Amino acid sequence: MIWISIIIILILVVLSLGVNIGLKETVMSKRKESRQMLEELWSRFGTDYRNYQNIPVEEVIIKSYDGLKLKGYFHRVYKDSKKVVIMNHGYTANHYIDYQFTDIFFEEGYNVLLIDMRSHGESEGKVASYGYNESKDIGSWVRWIKDKIGEDAYIGLHGQSMGAATVMLYGATHPNDIKFVIEDCGFTSAREAIKFQFRKVKIPFWPLYDLIRVKVKRKYKFDFNNISPEDAIVNSDIPVLFIHGDNDKVVPTWMGEALYNEKNGEMDRLYLVQGAGHMEAYSKDKEKYKQVVKEFLDNIK
Template structure:
């Protein structure tokens, strides 16, 4: 009897430890430094950090609905222009990850807003919420840009991975504020994404998925099953360009295709051959920019 009790106790401790590890991986993953991010972009030949440090960024801050100070870096390229592109990075990086795109958008006539999403970079926050709270933060940034440039301004959003999912979640309430969204490597369903992460690390979905989700709900205040960008995209009238690498190792390419198919109209898709999660742009910058340029020209 004593041995059985000991075995049960050890098993429970194992479950708790495994759940806590998965919880940490899901919402508390170690953030990459700016040096790591720049080194990756320099390695793939999409951006040189020297360009970043030459720019005169203005630091902007706002307060989130739940009291966190959020930070973004604004680059005014055209004083007379009322066009702004808002960049949203993915999980575990920060606004530096979005730098690779800014030269192209400057050429297209846009002013630049590089956002540090909550709990990333210079923005406060305890947990990553896969877009659940980030979408509220995005609305505050959009409203700030409208306040700054007026109601007739042209606002576009470019999001990568979690940033893309955040933008897609905003594609419903953002109508009338946002002219277009570019979603690169965005996920359609956070619940399915978490399950795929469990499979990738060879962790059984049962019982660890439910255990992890319960802790996420109690600690972070949101449910993974409620973060479903595909549901919002179905009813959105904002033009959306879906970009996805067909070899994406983190967010399955089929998620981007599913969302493209779910959206009724005002849509485009670009599947990057041999593109991985972080290499869609570097695979062929010319084609990427050509696709994006055509999409923008058709929708503003």
């Protein structure tokens, strides 16, 4: 009997450690500092932030629905333009990573709002919620834009990875607020994204996922099982451009294809980038990426 008790205790200890490690990796990974992000912007994505330092910027702080301070950076290059795109970065990053995309939208006459998503950069918050709370924050930013430039603002969303999931979740449920969504390497659901990562590092999905999920639900009030961009967009009329690298080892390519096939609206487009890893679609072929985005935007005017 004593050996059985020891084995049970060991199993419980291992599970407890697994849950704590899993919790940290899924929602509380160390966030990247600004300097680190700027270095990565150049070394990995080939974009020099110094090229954007002289562009007029308004630093903005708003309150989220649950009382957090959220930080944004509004580049209003065109004073008379009603067109704005809101940029949403991925997990552990911050707004700096999105400067690589700004020229695409500036060239199309858009002003650009870059944001630090909750619990990232200079925004408050402790955990990432795979788009659940972040999509609600988009609503607060949309409200700020309309208060700033008018109810007739023409607003689009761009997001990468977790940011891509965020913009799909918001766009699908608020078609009257925005005109389009560009999602780059987004996942089908939080559950599938976590499952893929667990398998990649050979961590048993069961029972750890359910234990982590229960702890997150109890402590942070959201449920991984209820976060599904794939389910959200299926009946949505909002035009979506789906972008994915075919060498993505973080969010597999099949997820991008599944999202497109699930929605497949008349104005939707799928752009797969050969040889691109996670979040590398633009840096792999910048001119083609620009062309695809511009053609998509022209098609929905």
